[in-house]
Amino acid sequence: xxxxxxxxxxxxxRPSTTSEKPPNKYKQALPQYAAVSPFFILFAVFxxxxxxxxxxxxxxxxxxxxxxxxxxxxxxNYLLSDPTFWKAIGNTLIIWVLSTVPMLxxxxxxxxxxxxxxxxxxxxxxxxxxPNVTSVVAVxxxxxxxxxxNFGLLNAFLESIGVGKIEWLxxxxxxxxxxxxxxxxxxxGYNAIIYLAGLQAISADVYEAAKVDGASSRxxxxxxxxxxxxxxxxxxxxxxTIGGLQxxxxxRVLFGDTDNIGGPGDAGLTIVSYLYQSAFIKNQFGYxxxxxxxxxILIVLFSIINWRLIGGNDDERLTRxxxxxxxxxxxxxxxxxxxxxxx
Amino acid sequence: MSVERIRTAVGHIVLMLGVLVSLFPFYWMVxxxxxxxxxxxxxxxxxxxxxxxxxxMGKVLDNxxxxxxxxxxxxxxxxxxxxxxxxxxxxxxxxxxxxxxxRNFLFGLLLATFMIPxxxxxxxxxVTLAEFGWIGxxxxxxxxxxxxxxxxxxxxxxxxxxxPDELISAAKVDGAGFFxxxLTVGLPVLRPGLAFLGxxxxxxxxxxxxxxxxxxxxxxxxxxxxxxxxxxxxxxxxYSMVMAGALMSVIPLIGVFLIGARSFIAxxxxxxxxx
Numbered sequence: 001x002x003x004x005x006x007x008x009x010x011x012x013x014r015p016s017t018t019s020e021k022p023p024n025k026y027k028q029a030l031p032q033y034a035a036v037s038p039f040f041i042l043f044a045v046f047x048x049x050x051x052x053x054x055x056x057x058x059x060x061x062x063x064x065x066x067x068x069x070x071x072x073x074x075x076x077n078y079l080l081s082d083p084t085f086w087k088a089i090g091n092t093l094i095i096w097v098l099s100t101v102p103m104l105x106x107x108x109x110x111x112x113x114x115x116x117x118x119x120x121x122x123x124x125x126x127x128x129x130x131p132n133v134t135s136v137v138a139v140x141x142x143x144x145x146x147x148x149x150n151f152g153l154l155n156a157f158l159e160s161i162g163v164g165k166i167e168w169l170x171x172x173x174x175x176x177x178x179x180x181x182x183x184x185x186x187x188x189g190y191n192a193i194i195y196l197a198g199l200q201a202i203s204a205d206v207y208e209a210a211k212v213d214g215a216s217s218r219x220x221x222x223x224x225x226x227x228x229x230x231x232x233x234x235x236x237x238x239x240x241t242i243g244g245l246q247x248x249x250x251x252r253v254l255f256g257d258t259d260n261i262g263g264p265g266d267a268g269l270t271i272v273s274y275l276y277q278s279a280f281i282k283n284q285f286g287y288x289x290x291x292x293x294x295x296x297i298l299i300v301l302f303s304i305i306n307w308r309l310i311g312g313n314d315d316e317r318l319t320r321x322x323x324x325x326x327x328x329x330x331x332x333x334x335x336x337x338x339x340x341x342x343x
Numbered sequence: 344m345s346v347e348r349i350r351t352a353v354g355h356i357v358l359m360l361g362v363l364v365s366l367f368p369f370y371w372m373v374x375x376x377x378x379x380x381x382x383x384x385x386x387x388x389x390x391x392x393x394x395x396x397x398x399x400m401g402k403v404l405d406n407x408x409x410x411x412x413x414x415x416x417x418x419x420x421x422x423x424x425x426x427x428x429x430x431x432x433x434x435x436x437x438x439x440x441x442x443x444x445x446r447n448f449l450f451g452l453l454l455a456t457f458m459i460p461x462x463x464x465x466x467x468x469x470v471t472l473a474e475f476g477w478i479g480x481x482x483x484x485x486x487x488x489x490x491x492x493x494x495x496x497x498x499x500x501x502x503x504x505x506x507p508d509e510l511i512s513a514a515k516v517d518g519a520g521f522f523x524x525x526l527t528v529g530l531p532v533l534r535p536g537l538a539f540l541g542x543x544x545x546x547x548x549x550x551x552x553x554x555x556x557x558x559x560x561x562x563x564x565x566x567x568x569x570x571x572x573x574x575x576x577x578x579x580x581x582y583s584m585v586m587a588g589a590l591m592s593v594i595p596l597i598g599v600f601l602i603g604a605r606s607f608i609a610x611x612x613x614x615x616x617x618x
Binding site for chain 2: 025026028029031032033035036038039040042043045046047049050051053054057064106109110113114116117118119120122124125126127128129130131133134135136137138139141142143145146150151153156159160185188189193194196197198201232235242246248249252253256272275276279280285288289292293295296299300
């Protein structure tokens with residue numbers, strides 16, 4: 001009796017101490033797990049699984065319906081020697097440069113003007129942002145008519161000032177400029193709003209310090225504004241790189257023809273339009289999946305380049321040094337001001 | 344003082360020029376939609392708003408099932424928006440305000456999914472949905488996008504600062520479970536954040552083109568963007584009608600945007616600063 005009464009409670013309490021505490025931690029968190037689970041379930045089914053599956057598909061020749069035929073790395077081999085693929089990459093990069101560079105520069109100028117404007121601020125912001133919420137399809141239709149070879153507004157204007165017609169939508173450069181214009185028009189305002197938020201986050205003390213030091217407005221802009229905006233510029237550069245490499249709708253709607261999706265001479269064929277054409281028009285699912293992976297690698301590569309160019313380690317040190325310099329100046333000025341107050 | 348004034352004036356002139364460029368395509372859309380196609384083809388072109396707008400809109404309605412497409416797009420956009428608002432805010436509430444084992448790991452995993460571009464899995468996603476038998480149905484437009492990493496990330500940042508811990512503790516003392524705490528403490532405080540995420544999601548789904556182009560294969564069940572593209576593909580020579588269609592597809596969305604534009608823009612900018 002004495003023995004059992006000694007062991008029995010122990011037998012009851014031991015499992016309760018070992019099995020109760022850790023499981024309780026998880027059990028108590030069940031509602032939280034349930035709360036975050038919808039995203040992870042959807043991602044597993046429509047994100048993670050397709051990504052893994054696309055590796056598998058890219059090793060096959062497959063029309064999407066019949067038997068999958070294992071071809072190992074053949075699709076990638078073909079990809080590397082496919083002139084159309086390289087043309088699509090070239091087109092995409094040219095359109096990306098033609099749109100991103102003017103877009104971010106204009107956005108910086110507009111943001112600066114918005115920052116200094118005291119009146120009509122809400123009106124300006126909305127007016128600049130509206131292009132971004134308007135559907136690409138509708139916008140492309142309008143720009144398509146403006147750039148139209150024969151009766152387009154732009155050519156009518158060029159003719160009236162004596163320059164003469166330019167065949168925008170048949171010549172390789174004309175096509176790329178037209179697409180880049182649409183992209184720029186849609187995204188300048190968006191980027192300007194983001195730069196504006198970055199500008200507003202820079203403390204007024206810094207500018208005051210520069211003013212007291214006698215800095216010209218150009219010096220202030222290049223030595224203070226731009227360095228302090230670096231993280232925001234990095235954000236816009238990365239997002240416009242990712243977006244730029246995925247351009248599709250503009251050229252698709254502009255040429256709207258399934259047989260000739262890239263327009264005359266494939267001059268408007270982008271990487272994603274080539275992916276779409278391969279997989280969903282020609283039913284080459286294996287090849288389409290391989291193009292998807294090439295696109296992914298390009299995006300990673302360019303994001304790293306952006307990072308290095310704009311936000312890399314060296315630069316960060318430089319920015320920090322600039323910030324420290326500014327801080328020192330502010331401290332010195334405050335000291336001066338205090339001294340003046342005492343006097 | 345006068346130098347300052349000139350600078351302000353120059354600033355406004357630059358901004359006004361930008362506004363003109365920004366808004367001109369909308370004006371031009373209305374000009375083309377309200378004139379006849381021969382008028383548009385004429386040289387010099389007509390630069391003023393004409394009187395054929397309703398006639399052109401009528402032609403759009405005759406040639407494509409415009410309201411059918413609009414209804415389909417509206418259902419898809421509202422469906423995704425409602426689900427995203429619920430799932431994202433619920434997950435964000437848990438991530439922002441509760442300690443649970445594996446929380447940081449799960450949140451890191453969620454952030455990592457940002458890196459994957461949508462086009463990478465376009466082909467297998469299509470195959471998966473075909474396997475489910477969802478191709479051509481609304482489910483293909485709504486379910487895959489019902490919760491997203493961006494929204495959860497954004498709402499979590501918002502929830503962290505906006506929901507006071509004391510309120511949650513008070514609700515716990517009152518005996519409220521997790522879901523009750525979400526409903527009574529979380530949701531009311533998160534409302535402004537939800538307004539932004541809602542408009543953002545709605546606009547994105549409404550304007551999406553590539554995904555519906557691939558999954559909505561039934562020509563009688565197209566979203567507005569795909570239908571508009573098709574209108575252009577088939578009746579492309581009738582410019583004024585296509586432009587009337589474009590105008591009709593753009594107006595409701597701009598309406599939605601203008602309702603919340605002011606805080607929407609501020610929230611978007613604030614979100615970008617948090618990255």
